[in-house]
Amino acid sequence: MVAAAPFAADMRPLLGRRIPAYGPLLRDEPFDAIWTVGGQVGRVDLERALRMSTPARAWRRYARAGDARRRTLLRRATGGVAIAAPYIPVAADFPRNAGALTLLNSVGIAGVRGIEPARRDAIYGALRAAGAVGVRDRGSSALLSDIGVEHRLLPDAVHALGVLEPDARDAGTEEAIVQVSRSRLRMLGHARLARALATSPQLAGRPIRLLLAGTATGHDSADDYERVARAARRVARGIDIAILEERRPLELAGHIARARVAIGTSLHVRIVAAAHGVPRVSLAKPKPTRYARQWDPDMPFDAGLEDIDAGVEAALRRSRTAEAATHAEALSTAAHEQLERLAALVAARPRSLSINLMDNVENASYQRHRPGLRPWRGHR
Secondary structure (H helix, E strand, C coil), rough: CCCEEEECEEEEEHHHCCCCEHHHHHHCCCCCEEEEEECCCCCHHEEEEEEEECCCHHHHHHHHHCHHHHHHHHHHCCCCCCCCCCCCCCCCHHHHHCEEEEEEEEEEHHHHHHHHHHHHHHHHHHHCCCCCEEEECHHHHHHHHHCCCEEEEEEHHHHHHHEEEEEEEECCCCCCCECHHHEEEEECCCHHHHHHCCCCCCCCCEEECCCCCCCCCCCCHHHHHHHHHHHHHHCCCCCCCCECCCHHHHHHHHHHHCCCCEEEEHHHHHHHHHHHHHEEEEEHHHHHHHHHHHHHHCCCCCCCCHHHHHHHHHHHHHHCHHHHHHHHHHHHHHHHHHHHHHHHHHHCCCCCCCHHHHHHHHCCEEECCCCCEECCCCCC
């Protein structure tokens, strides 16, 4: 399996691997399956994807460039390959992979309705040609029904952590995990959030850990968290509040799994908490509100700062019921069964990538400078 993205990146510090741009891979090498994993993948265009994936300084250079220069920079970022939709590769655009099995799982695509017709039609074509599509929200399900695409409406794939990492909850702590995106902090105010945390009776005496769910452009910021922590210490001397330094995904998930309560604006902070039966409170934001209303309505959501204390109390009380544990387990089971179902579709292909690798592994090493699958027979 090759983990790829619209743009290449060196992710060794976080993931232990380089991530290649998928355009050159699909142009040059045959694959059995193209699997899009999660997220609001429909509406995002290539320029917005680049902004989320690019350091601020590089993005400013791009934003100042003229139209011709921008096109050149975009083409260079994708490895010289034209891409219609950054997170839904259109297999028909790549002759070597025109017959590859396309899978989309746990995606949000309702926003495709509102994009320009040429790009929308290409995405509709990719959806109609897909071997399997799973979506997590009713808006996306309605769109697929309207265009005649068979699909499943299921909870987010990340709920499967409850099955895949069953022991992550062991040795739980009394920590309160708090996560708030930069855009929401600007709306709520750093000092107001700090006061809500520092004066909450339900959080009193608990270590408060500020978690960066993601640091891509428009997501979470350590500088913002520093401001919140300083303001909280001014309100309550001796408060135990700190920023979590870990950035590896499973380490972050482990902190959430072991927490006493998780509070945040991130959808996946809530989902990871649900996967491990952790009490959770989602602050007001459209995406987690829509998701919680559909899949996880019995834990507090759409909360304001003034609701944090009551929300934590309600979440802790709810978590002590058998119904809460049963509900969390059902979400995890449904998500995991969908992953198994899709994996079986890939395994059933006439040509199996895993078998090819096993056949070659004794006589081939793989080029270390890229994570592609071409055997290099120079060494045993």
